[in-house]
Amino acid sequence: MTLRRKLLLVALCTLVLPLAGWLYVRQMESLLRDGQAQALSASARALARTLAVLDTDLPPARGGWYVQDTSVPITVDGYGDDWATMTPWSQPLPGNAKLMLAREGDWLYLFIEVRTARRTRPDVFDNAARRADHVTLLLGRGVEQRRYLIASDAPGAVTAVSIDEAAGNLPGQLQAQWQEDGSGYRVELRIPASIVLDRLGLGVYSAAAGGDPVAQETRPLIGFSPSTSAELGRLAPPEVRVRLLAPGAWLLAQHGKLGVADLPPAQRPGWFASLVYASLLSRRLDPAAEWAEDVPRVDLPEVRQALGGEPAVAWRAGQSRGSVVLSAAMPVEVEGSVRAVVVLEQANRNVPLLANRALLGLFIISFLALLVAGGVLLAFATRLTLRLRRLRDAAELAQQNDGRLDGRFPLTDASDELGDLARSFDQLLQVVGGYTDYLRTLASKLSHELNTPLAIVKSSLDNLEQASLPPEAGPYLARARDGVARLGTLVRAMSEASRMERAIAAAEAEEVDLAAVVGGCAAAYRGLAGDRTVECVLPDGPLRMHAAPELLAQALDKLFDNALSFTPLGGWLRVSLREVPDGAEIELANQGPPLPEAMHGRLFDSLVSLRDKATPGDAPHLGLGLYVVRLVAERHGGTASAHNLADGSGVAFVLHVRPMTRHRL
Template sequence: MQVRFSIRLQLLVLSLFLFAIPWLGYKYVWELEQYLRIGQEQTMIGTARAVATALHERPALFDSQSAYLQDVRPGTDLYAPPIEVPIQLDGRLQEWRAVSPLIQSYDDRNVVTWFTEQPLDVTLKAQHMVGRYEQYFYAMFEVTDDQVVFRAPNSLSVDRSDHLLIGMLDTQDTLHRYIISPYQPGWVNAYQLDDNPSRFRAVENALDIQGRWELTEKGYNIELRFPIDMTSGALAFALVDVDDQISRQKRYAVGTANPNQSDDLGTVVTPSPEIERILSGLRYADSRVWVIDKHKRVLARAGSIQSSPGLKAENSEQASKDWWNYIEQQWLLPLYYQILTRPPGDFVDELADAYALAGKDINQALSGQSDSLWRLTPDNKAVILSAAYPIFIGDSVMGAVVVEQTTNGIRTLRNRALEQLFHVILAVMLLGTFGLLMFAHRISSRIRTLRDNTEAVIDANGKIVGTLPQVKQGDEIGDLSRSFSAVLSRLQQYNSYLENMASRLSHELRTPIAVVRSSLDTLTQVQDASQQQVFLSRAQSGISRLSSILNSMSEATRLEQAISQEDRERFDAVSVISGCVEGYKHAYPRRKFSIKLSCDTAELCGSPDLIAQMLDKVIANAVEFSQPDSTIALHLWQENRQFKLSVTNTGPLLPRGMHEELTQSMVSVRNDTNTADGPPHLGLGLYIVSIIVSFHRGTIALQDLPDNTGVCVVIGLPLHKH
């Protein structure tokens, strides 16, 4: 079977070549970028390893930190991030907003001491964190308390009101306890308590611990400051709640840990100045370096990724005066960068002020293995690569070094590659366009040739005087040429039919004219009145036959004119056809009629009278070609949004090759057995049927029965769309 290579298929095959260009370019640039990323990952891991090497086996860097803790207790072990500016001790907590993500919440789950035999409802809640500025620790407390009770005037007891307990260890691991219990809101100082943890007796003022206690709508705020050298890193805070102004009974203490027990204190972590000095000495300018402890808290950092270009892409442009460089710089590159994106000069860095890190690479490094991670910035402008390497002291992982870098250099190199690729794509597209133009020229030439050949086979009078040349191409233009040849052949046959129509009409008219002439000639020679009446009747019969022939010839023309003025309406075709069949039973008593209804209703849009007239012609044709007492069967059904009607009769089969011609005008295949008294047959019945079917936008098909016992006419009419 020959494959049809159509024009569409040819264009599709040709277009596939153009589609392959961007795919090849994508594969090329993607492979290049993958190799560059792999190289950058290896470089970053090597940098992290070099920084970690400077920190290996140096336990003094971690002695004052919480890195030796096996587990960090959230809310108990505190992290004191560096603060950009000193805190103004006013109780408003404005300066703490910059580090607000590190603020811890304390509620009934953080009760460190009960002062009653039975637990009570905990109504005190607090927000707390510590920070570091130069040589001072700062602490804030945002407390929610339904009843704020200050010390009674002239009261020497410091623990019979709402107060803050502070416990810390000095460098000799000696526990020191302090209390803040003011008479009223305002400036506060701490009192140092005695060494007996079971009682709360102030022995002296601790003026190094100072701050502010301010009332709020929900309770009160506290801001404190004290020197870093007061503690070795072990620290605890507890807020004691007193609600009854009369009994002043202490209810419970909510805080980080119990300040009265040295072994229960938490550890406060601050970024290490010594590690920061080591990092600053590395002078690593194009990356950002972090050092974290094994609990992922930041100990030091250096550098910035905002100013680091990442993998450097040197500018290799040279001042060339040749024509190609001028076209590239002045025309092509400005066009390319309407699509390409240059690396951003700035982007959102969500870790710029981070005090704790997280990520798969960090988890892997803290388990003893180096790893890397790619991430996208929140504004989707830049891609950041981070590499982590563990810090070992002995066989233990005490922390990790994390190095970060952007991929701006890779993007620059990628753009350079795409610039060269676009040059190739542009050249190929120009060649492809030229090829398509040549292909279109070939098609247009074939179409013009077909037009000229078609005009040549028809003369100035519209007569077909030749045939179109045979073409072998299997595409659409070849099909069009063969279709034109077939149309011209049918037109030539129709013209021959019209030219021979005169002889057909003379054949139909000759008999009635001869009857009339012979009757009139004989009438003049016969004197008997009875015989004259016989010849008059015969002459009138001939005249009636002539009138019938003329009426039949003009019936199609009148019907076309009537159809053009017919109004469309919605009607049920099943009821119309069923009613007609009942009439046929009386009109043709020598035929049997059967009707099969496979649908109850069929709503059409058209003319019910025309449908009845169409059925009259089909039934008359079936009666004429069937034998007496035979059955004419009708079948009505719906199929694919169409109403179908079939009329079947037994009798002679259709002539070969005449299935489609029988619906044309003045085509008849009846035997020439008509007498002078018989009805004329001009071949207009099925032609009228085809006109009515076309008016209703339907189809008609004539076919022999499969068992060759008769003929079936199938008419399809579209159903009305609601």
């Protein structure tokens, strides 16, 4: 990973700023919500205490039968079509039955549906109808009450007969409709509202289940009260919807509507802002309540909790975009029992709007801070990278083609850590350069210095040969001459190596066809190979390259001379040329013994040779051929290598060359 990328990753650490800001905005939004919840809960508590003190007409703690108001005319026919809109708020009865009560005009309507798979019908004109399936109805007003038994042996009209003595002006009988199907039966009737009932008793008897035939559950009648609603309007705080609920979450009174102030179009939150608030800022937001409209029963979690005696608050998504609804439910307790629940609901756009604005401002500031920090770090990384590249380029250009170390490091006058590094490199370069120059000229110096002592030794040996020496001194004199000859050969080799290095470094490059150069050399080698076979593998077309053809031919000559000495009679040699992505490769392979493993890394060094082992003789081999091949490869920006063939039949020497640098005038 580059330095700029690393510093860019460091710049990304500034992303912790928007994270911290987001947590702060969430905390702020939570505090705003807690403050509003506490204020609304306090208003609900005050209203609940006021209702308890004023002795408002509250239902008993055990609840009552709820009577719904309807504007739809109801036909008493025993079918539930007219009750379809009220069916979701039916009230359960013992015996797998349900009840619906409705007030419309001057009548109180009653609809009972009983689910049973087994029916016991009374006989016609049977006075013992109590032993069959029937419904018991009780009407009560003040101290007066009267019970009625409703039973039928077939669908149709039925008369509810009183089973009690006359009581005031309560009717002696009631007309009802009885309908049946495979799942049970239904009873529908109506009672004049002028009777002004204050309680109602109902019981469903099944002969199969047994029990008390005339048992019923008696409860007071409750319903929506406009007068109580008006009283709530006088007590409730402004811009708040207040509901008074009976046990069972039945609506007794209501005042106000859930409305929010209409904002200008420019300030109205869009769908994206609402999504951001709901997903990033709001800690818990229940879905929009299904009870937002006027319904007879408000069965919400906070209402159920308040009916249990514990105050509760809840936050919900508002029906208008970008709004939230705060609901506070407070129990109304009279003499230690919960008689009702007060629910205050308030719609608000300010909390999401303020949170979204704060988050937007935070994101903008964080984005700008990230841009500034990233730009500064990127500029710093770019400058640092450029300085490091100057050091790298200086280190690469310090070595000349002839092996000398020259040049001065940049940034040596800088006062920072890179300046210290540059000064250390410069000092190291000077020391290594001096040592390299000493080693590079050591061969020529030694050859020059050894010429005179060798001449003295040689002339002394000549004088000794002319003098009369005993016969036993002859072998020693011959050995001395042989050693002098070997030393002379080594001195000449060192002089030759220095001369070749200077000649290769001074060679000029030109545009040549490598295929023609290699093909010409291979053709010349066939006349020198004797009975050995020379193969040549060239590309199909010309291979143009900016190179020094004389140096390449010289390197091939050295490789051929080296390979020929190791190739047995009747063996083969193969010269090949192939193009590679960054230049070309010239390979000379020959049949012969494999290379020793210990010589792979030293084969192309100066004065290293294996030929004396292959062709023993008196004259030592100087080991300069493969050294010249390496110098030629390095002059072309490439490398020289050798490896044993995969089948073990011989050795391959590879000269990898690249185009030489073009010098512009």
